[in-house]
Every structure is written in structure tokens, then in C-alpha cells.
Amino acid sequence: MKQNQYTYLFSFWKAVLLLFVGITFHQHSFAQSAKAKVDRDSILIGEQIKYSIEVDTEADDVVTFPEGQTFVPLEAVEAFPVDTLQIExxxxxxxxxxxxxxDSGHYTIPQQFIQLKNGEALTDSIDVIVQDVVVDTTKQELYPIKDYIEVERPFSIPSWVWKGLLLLLVLVVLAYLIYRLWQHKKEQKERIPPYEQALKALEELDRSSYIEERNLREYYSMLTFISRRYLEDKVEVRAMEYTTNELVNDLQLRKDAEKIKLQQKTIDDFKAILERADLAKFARSQPDVITAKEDRKFIGEFTDEVNIAIPEPTEEELQKNKEYLEKIALKKRRIKWITAALIVVLAIAAAVSYLIVSKGYDYVKDNVFGNPSKELLQSEWYTSSYGYPSVSITTPEILIRGDVEMAQEAEQMLVGNETFKFGGIFGNFYMVLSTLEFQEEMEFDLETAVDGIYENLEEKGAYNILTKEDKYQTLDGVEGVRVSGSFAIENPFTGNDIKKEYQILNFGEMGGYQQITMIYDAEDQYADEIVQRILNSIELKNNSN
Known part of the structure; x- marks a missing residue:
């Protein structure tokens, strides 16, 4: 009968610990062992104690010793290299x-977790006494406090200088953009028609001193430049790029196609003037003054004739010209909108930069771009009771009931099991609340249940797991076990590590088992406040009352 009872209990634990809420509670038997000891169990404040961990293991095993501040409440000052003794x-x-x-007092160095290739090992906790340093003022002479020594402050540029330079740079950029926009509008308003521009340029040439100074080479250069620019703007021919023959041939083709009503003699005379100008510029041939004045008179008449030589556009040409003008107007509007948008973007960038410099990046990120954890903390919180035996808790989101897969053998040993959660393990905050209710004849060992948490985290994809176990007591005096620490998990999209911290509370009250799991981003400044608020609200209710 007794043997059957042991068999029954073993089957119960095997089923329950494998299937409930992903927590696998099972026992390991290792060929490794770990011992911890100190060189003394009593020190004065500030003195150092030598704490050593000794691991007896197989020759091909990989052992990872504790790193960092895992000895709290004592502070790790230095970690020495590992010594190896080979005992075949x-x-x-x-x-x-x-x-x-x-600080003086009685302290306990907690159990230390040793990661092994084929498992893990835990050391025993060790008590240490830290004593005050007693000073006998009747024998030890006291000295007066020394005067302070003024130390010259190192040179540093005040922050307001950087802010001023940033603001000045933004103002300069905005001023430049506004100036360019104004200059463009001014040029549009000041642009005059090609015919009037040509007449004005010829009048300025008449007032020049090229004729009096007999600088006919420069005179002809300006005269042909005015006529070429006029043809390019008025007739839309590439007169500034063409040679003399190319320009005359283009005018001839336009005349033959009746696109411009010029007399043949006008084209021939214009060609002769262009050739004289080429000789004056390149062959150093000097025309006489009378010829130069006659050529000037012809260019004036040529300008008048070209002005009236272009036939009236047809309805089709007008329509094409209208479409062209509409495209030009649309392009100008786009430039205006792009310029305005650029100014707005620069202003926003300047404001954000100023806030980052003055308030810090975290302030801008949280208040401008938003922070999910901050929104959780500042949202409306809800107080509800979950499961049986029930747990009353206050959370930023209402926990949603989840499904639990459980073997038939385990279900026969339980009266009930329920799981509630919100968020996901890859999100900024993940919470799970689970309860088990056992049959009356079942006995529950809380310490055994806690042993499976490490394996459960690994099953969820966690690695580089650091874990610490301590006693925990709710505000209403219910005692339990808290398992906390950190781990990394792979981002499913980028493949990078996501650093996480966790707290898992375990209670064995009212014939049942209650577990509260909270997993959150390691560098989340609001997560600690969320966790503390949840912890302060936990109540384990006796449903029989």
C-alpha cells in the first residue's frame, strides 16, 4: 500500500510539473558538486572577506562561475582567476x-548559481557578521576638520553656448531659404519681354564708348550677342550655341516652312553682319565706324521685323502653349510646397534637437514619440480577482484567460487550473498569472516547484539566464518564493539579442499553487515602477470565507 502511494505521488508530480503553464518541475542528479566557503565569518565595516567556490566536475565539462554583483547584500570588489586542480x-x-x-549587521550571502555543460549546481548560503569599528576617544586623539582646498574648475563650454549655436544655425538656414524664395519671386516679377529687353540692350550699347574708342571688336561682340539672345528668347532657336551658318540655316528653314515671315534680303543682310562680327572677333579685321553704325541700325530694324514676323499661333498651338504654361505653374507650386515643407521639417528638427540638448533624449522619446511602458503606467489600472484559489491583483491591463494543455493523468489529480495573461514575451511588458487547485489528499512542496523555472525560461527561448531566489512576503503577510534575474532572447525579426529582466512569485496557499510572472525590457525606466505597483497590490484571498 505504501509503495502504491509513492508511485501515485511520483506520477502526480511528473505530470503536473511538465504541463502546467510551461513550468517543468523535475529533479536532476548531477555528477558535479559545488561548495562555497569564506575565510572568516566576521569582519569589520569595509574589510574584505575571501569567498571561494569549489566545483568538482568531469575533465571535459564547461563551468561558468557567477559574474557581477550576485552576492548582494555583500558587494563584490574583485573576482580572481580560476584555479584548476587535476585529480584524474x-x-x-x-x-x-x-x-x-x-553597513554593520548580520548578512547572508545567497546561494550562487553555477552553470555547467550538462546542468547546473547551487552552493549553500553563508552567514556573515559585519561589525562596527569601535573608537575609544579617551585614548585616540581627535583632530580638527581640515579646511577645504579650492580646486580650479576645468574649462568647459557652457551648455547655453551649444544651444545658441544650434539655434543660430537653424535661423541662418531658414533665412537663406526665405531669401532664395524671395529672390526667385523678384526675378519673376522683373523679367521683361524679349523684344523690350533687346531694345533696352541696344540703347545701352548706343550709350557705350566702344565707337569713340574704336573698340569695334567688342562693339560687334555685344551687337551680335544682343541679336542672338533676342532670337533665342523670341523665336526659341538655340542662337547662343549655333555658329553663324547654323543660325542662318535655321532661320532659312523656318522661313521656308512659313514659321517666321522674314524677307530673304533680311536673312542675307543678317548673315553678312554675323560674318563681319566673326572676322572682327577672330580674324582681327577692323570694320570702319560708318559700317558699324549701319550694322547697328540694321539690327534695330531686324529686331522690329522679327517681332512681327512670327505668325499668330493656331488654336492647337495655343492649347499646347496653355498646357505648357500649366505645367510650368504646377512645377512652381510644387517648388513652393517643397520649400515650405522643408522649412517646417527644419523647424521641427530644430525644436527636437533643442529638446534633446536641454531635456535629454529619453524625455524627447517618451513625450514626443511615445513610450509604451509610460503609457501603461499612466493608463487606467484595474483590480480583479483571478483563478482559484483566487489572487486579487491590480494591473494596467485586464488579464485575459488563456488555455492550458494538460495530460489526462494530471487533470485527474487536480480540482482546477487557470491561466491569465497580457502582452507577449517579445513585447515591452509580459505578465502571466496561474493558479492550481489540488485534491485534498495531495501535498504540495513549493521549493520543488521553483526548481523548474530555469528550464521553463529556456523552453521559451531564453539564454544567458541569471537567476536569484529569495523569500518574498506580500503586504498582507503571505509568504512565498521569488525568483528573479535577467536573460536574453533572440529578436525574431532582426536576430539581435533582446535583454530582459523577470520576477516570478510563487505561493502555495489554501491547498493550491499560485504563480505570478512578470517579464520586461532590461533598460525600461518605467518597468520597475509598474512591477512595484503590481507587487504592492497582490492579495491571496481565502475563498472559503
């Missing part, structure tokens, strides 16, 4: 740490 066919690995404490 096994190894003995020893690592020492220098620990200290600056």
Missing part, C-alpha cells in the same frame, strides 16, 4: 572573490 580523471575548479560591506 576529474577536475577541481576553485574561484575566489573579494567581498565587502559598509
Amino acid at each position: 580523471p576529474r577536475l577541481k575548479l576553485i574561484r575566489e572573490y573579494a567581498l565587502t560591506q559598509f
